[in-house]
Amino acid sequence: MKYDVIVVGAGHAGCEAASAAARMGSKTLLITMNMQTIGQMSCNPAMGGVAKGQIVREIDALGGFSGIISDETAIQFRMLNRSKGPAMWSPRVQSDRWRFAEQWRLTLEQIENLHFIQSTVDAVTTDASGITGVILQNGVSVEGHSVVLTSGTFLNGVMHIGERQMTGGRSSEGSAKGITGCLNTLGFESGRMKTGTPPRLDGRSLDYSKFEEQKGDEKPGKFSFTDTKPLTKQRSCWISHTSEEVHDTLRASFDRSPLFNGAIQSSGPRYCPSIEDKINRFRR
Numbered sequence: 211m212k213y214d215v216i217v218v219g220a221g222h223a224g225c226e227a228a229s230a231a232a233r234m235g236s237k238t239l240l241i242t243m244n245m246q247t248i249g250q251m252s253c254n255p256a257m258g259g260v261a262k263g264q265i266v267r268e269i270d271a272l273g274g275f276s277g278i279i280s281d282e283t284a285i286q287f288r289m290l291n292r293s294k295g296p297a298m299w300s301p302r303v304q305s306d307r308w309r310f311a312e313q314w315r316l317t318l319e320q321i322e323n324l325h326f327i328q329s330t331v332d333a334v335t336t337d338a339s340g341i342t343g344v345i346l347q348n349g350v351s352v353e354g355h356s357v358v359l360t361s362g363t364f365l366n367g368v369m370h371i372g373e374r375q376m377t378g379g380r381s382s383e384g385s386a387k388g389i390t391g392c393l394n395t396l397g398f399e400s401g402r403m404k405t406g407t408p409p410r411l412d413g414r415s416l417d418y419s420k421f422e423e424q425k426g427d428e429k430p431g432k433f434s435f436t437d438t439k440p441l442t443k444q445r446s447c448w449i450s451h452t453s454e455e456v457h458d459t460l461r462a463s464f465d466r467s468p469l470f471n472g473a474i475q476s477s478g479p480r481y482c483p484s485i486e487d488k489i490n491r492f493r494r
């Protein structure tokens with residue numbers, strides 16, 4: 211197997227990278243751990259928001275799909291920061307998580323030149339001239355002129371839930387173990403960054419009368435400059451606030467929380483080299 215471009219991981223970044231490469235005529239392979247989780251929204255099922263909405267629009271202007279798929283699967287649209295000047299406005303949609311992932315997969319499957327493999331990439335291969343491909347978990351080698359790693363939170367991922375730590379890339383999904391060691395051998399330095407997420411609640415168990423309703427915009431906009439349609443029917447968000455009592459409970463247990471007791475920091479990056487630094491090390 212020989213490809214112009216190999217993309218590793220089918221999250222937001224990998225889906226865009228693979229579709230862009232294939233639509234520009236490169237023979238492209240998208241390798242991902244699980245074909246059922248292509249375009250899976252890891253955290254809140256939202257696209258855009260402060261400092262991110264404009265990126266989705268820029269991707270759209272460049273011909274990417276994130277804005278289109280966000281519009282097609284949106285259940286709410288809000289322009290955030292409207293009380294400030296237009297430079298601060300930030301579009302955001304809440305999407306239907308399942309529809310979003312489904313739409314990405316359907317979109318990718320329409321693209322010529324784009325092939326898929328469900329597997330985990332264990333290593334990248336190189337020779338004196340640079341990258342030459344990847345090795346899959348089952349030992350199969352795939353040759354590639356370029357390799358794009360878009361592996362999100364999965365490389366050597368560790369999850370902290372309360373006082374317990376377990377390896378994993380995302381809830382119920384394993385981490386990818388081989389690539390980090392391989393990149394380290396090539397001279398890259400690795401570290402671990404942190405992300406956090408609120409608990410998922412079963413909507414059927416909530417008393418919505420205790421929440422503050424946040425409706426979508428009266429005249430909803432959209433992300434894409436293409437002919438996607440703005441929403442005609444929207445779902446609301448529901449806001450709740452913590453109380454002093456909750457804060458006291460939290461304060462009483464900070465020493466047991468990985469956010470405050472050093473469990474996360476101890477595995478964090480010691481040194482974050484610049485991109486130029488990394489490339490120079492790789493060349494050397």
Ligand SMILES: Cc1cc2nc3c(=O)[nH]c(=O)nc-3n(C[C@H](O)[C@H](O)[C@H](O)COP(=O)(O)OP(=O)(O)OC[C@H]3O[C@@H](n4cnc5c(N)ncnc54)[C@H](O)[C@@H]3O)c2cc1C
Nearest residue numbers: 219221222223242243252253330331361362363364386407
């Ligand atoms: C619980 C949680 C909460 C988060 N909260 C936020 C948030 O609030 N805001 C925010 O901006 N971001 C948040 N994130 C980060 C989130 O991961 C990114 O925003 C976004 O999903 C990154 O997209 P991505 O395409 O880079 O990677 P991901 O969406 O993580 O996708 C990576 C893909 O690569 C695949 N993969 C990884 N390694 C390999 C391999 N070796 N071989 C084959 N396939 C591989 C995975 O299966 C996955 O499909 C959160 C993440 C998690 C897990």
